[in-house]
Amino acid sequence: MSRIKSLVAAGLLGSVFIPAVVSAQEMPSDTTDRKKPLAIGGAQFEEFEYRYSDDDEELAVWNADIFYGTDDLKVRWLSKGEYAIEEQAYEGLENQLVGQVPISKFFDAKAGVRFDTPEGPDRTYAVLGIAGLAPQWFEVDTNLYVNKQGDTSAELDAEYELLLTNYWILSANLDATVAFSEDREIGIGKGLVSTETGLRLSYDLIDRSVSPYVGVVHERKYGDTADFAEADGGGTEDWFAVIGAKLSF
Amino acid sequence: MKARLLAGALSMLLPVVGLAGEYDLTVDRIKIDTGDFVKEGIGYNGKSPGPELRFKEGEEVTINVTNNLDEMTSIHWHGLILPFEQDGVPGISFPGIQPGETFTYNFPVVQAGTYWFHSHSGFQEPDGAFGAIVIEPEGREPFRYDRDYVVQLTDKHPHAGDRIMRNLKTTPDYYNRQQQTVGEFFSEVSEQGFMNTVKDRLAWGDMRMMKADVEDVQGFTGMINGKGPKQNWTGVFKPGERIRLRFINSSAMTYFDVRIPGLDMTVVQADGNNVQPVNVDEFRIGVAETYDVIVRPQDAQAYTIFAESMGRSGFARATLAPEEGMQAPVPPMRDPARLTMADMAGMPGMDHGGMDHSTMSDMDHSSMAGMDSSSMPGMDHGDMMENEGEVSAPFYAKGSGIAPTAANGGKFLSYADLKAQKPLYEDREPTREIELRLTGNMERYTWSINGVKYEDADPIRLQYGERVRFKFVNETMMTHPMHLHGMWSILDVGAGEWNPIKHTVSVQPGTTLYMETEVDAPGQWAFHCHLSYHAAAGMFRKVIVEGGPETSQPSTDAATDLGGDA
Structure with a gap:
């Protein structure tokens, strides 16, 4: 009886396992990297420059994007800084950590946090944004920021590249910030806060990795923000000559 | 005793029954010198291209491949008909060859012609891991020649593949x-007027597509048999000889337009299969394709083999001469090609004056049901916007900006000229049709089939014994050389039973192309665009052939895990 049982068991085992083993040997399943999402990482400095203003102010400025991820999800560390060389102080220092997912053929949505830690009071915001390529080749990046106090603001960044040749590129960018509530402590008034407009002529020296440029940048504050700046003894408008390089690794 | 006798008799019979050859290949890290730059690369037996493998039809070959790299490797025998375990695609045919391992391939050679081999792992092939295969037929060739040379093209780039x-x-x-630059804008204004030029730029800008998007990867040095233009590979001939040139395009990304100023070329073979001879002045060779041509130089002079890239961003050059050291003038490259709206006609939403681009519709047809030949958006509208291009050629969109013409105004080879010398299969009605839309998004550099990348795709399942008609609808603005492993691609050029038999078929932007496949090889096979970076970005599929002699049912679930980088 027990012998019959074991025979049956063996038979069952055999019928279950043997075909599986055979097909396993003959038909591999693809677990190579080709079958996995391709993850890409890199670091790009859209701006890495020295600025000299019309009232002799000197700034070191960067605008960096360090990213890693797949087509479906990327993590980005976006860092912006303005360092006043003489004062040895950060006029602006902003770091964002965002996740980015595609939402249409040409646009991505971003969500994350932004930490502002310049000279003076710090701020933390939640970030919601949309970035991508608009018709006629405008690179746009719009973001909505909300802090714990409920202060909200929005930022629009648009850039256009004009190819003088395939190596000499003139790029124009406009960055505008609008606040929906006042944050007096950091000098933000309600309404249009500020704009930064830049025009840079670059040359692709090493592939698209190192592209030195020269250019001009105009910064302006508006409305209440301008009034706050004046009340604090600052200016409301600056012209800068800039020299730097676009970097991409 | 009886058994031993039998074995003895068998062993005596073996040499009579078949040839057997053993070959050794090592996969090595090497230096590649293009004449313009020196780079690290990968080669076979210490060089790139690797050694020319000369087989004989009917031979049983044994090839020992030793991996001297510190990463996994593989060799795919491109165009060879063989058991799928020998096909050399990691994760599909076998687990790959690990560092330090020697893998032995063993298969019968059942065909003749010009083929090639290359790594199917990572970007080893763009990095140099390829070589030529020449198979001598059992019987007589249907054409005569006095000598033959392999002319293996590649697009060697200073950057590594990854x-x-x-x-x-x-x-x-x-x-x-x-x-397109500001300068080009003004020269267009002077030719076509300001408004026309502005309208044109706006139409392209609205699509966020570039007319200049013919070649993704520029900055390469075109090489022939491992020599850059300055190093000038030279094939020696005696005047009056008939020379068979076996062109193989082993490029990662580049199509070449090939001509030999001063010589007519007679195309006698395409992708290893003999075709009815056709005389041409120039031909375009797609990535992974092969063309055999016969030339007959009468004079004791040098001739330049000139291969311009399709987008005119680079060229390869070699020489045929009565002796080493002679050379002929190297022609200048023609102007860069520009796509036209006709080449965009395959894009969904591009079929109504090109004004509605809100969304890419229908991007997730993951099922390979195949019988759905209902009209897809954007199909067959190639003739809607022909205002821009002048050339019309079969297999290109009407008014395409990349349809080729011969530099000397003569005959440029078309797929329509290719007729099989001898049909390989009996002509019969296909049992079903499978539509494969070639899809992608240049701005994200994603490439896919039916909108689905390989990583997300189910395999294409074919039944052994059926004859499948594949319908390729190219919805992108780029040319895709589609390569099905293991089974022949019978390209529909409208010649019925004389349709040519290929292993790689180029599908031009904005066009629909058909090929048929006799499903006669059990197992599982790779099927992909042969542009290296398109395949890696997802324009790739696994094909499973179900049924057939002596195979268990393919199973994807109960399978061994084969890791590593493919």
């Missing part, structure tokens, strides 16, 4: 240095 992929994913136009 770096190129990363750059393309980050900045899709990273390598494109043929983009």
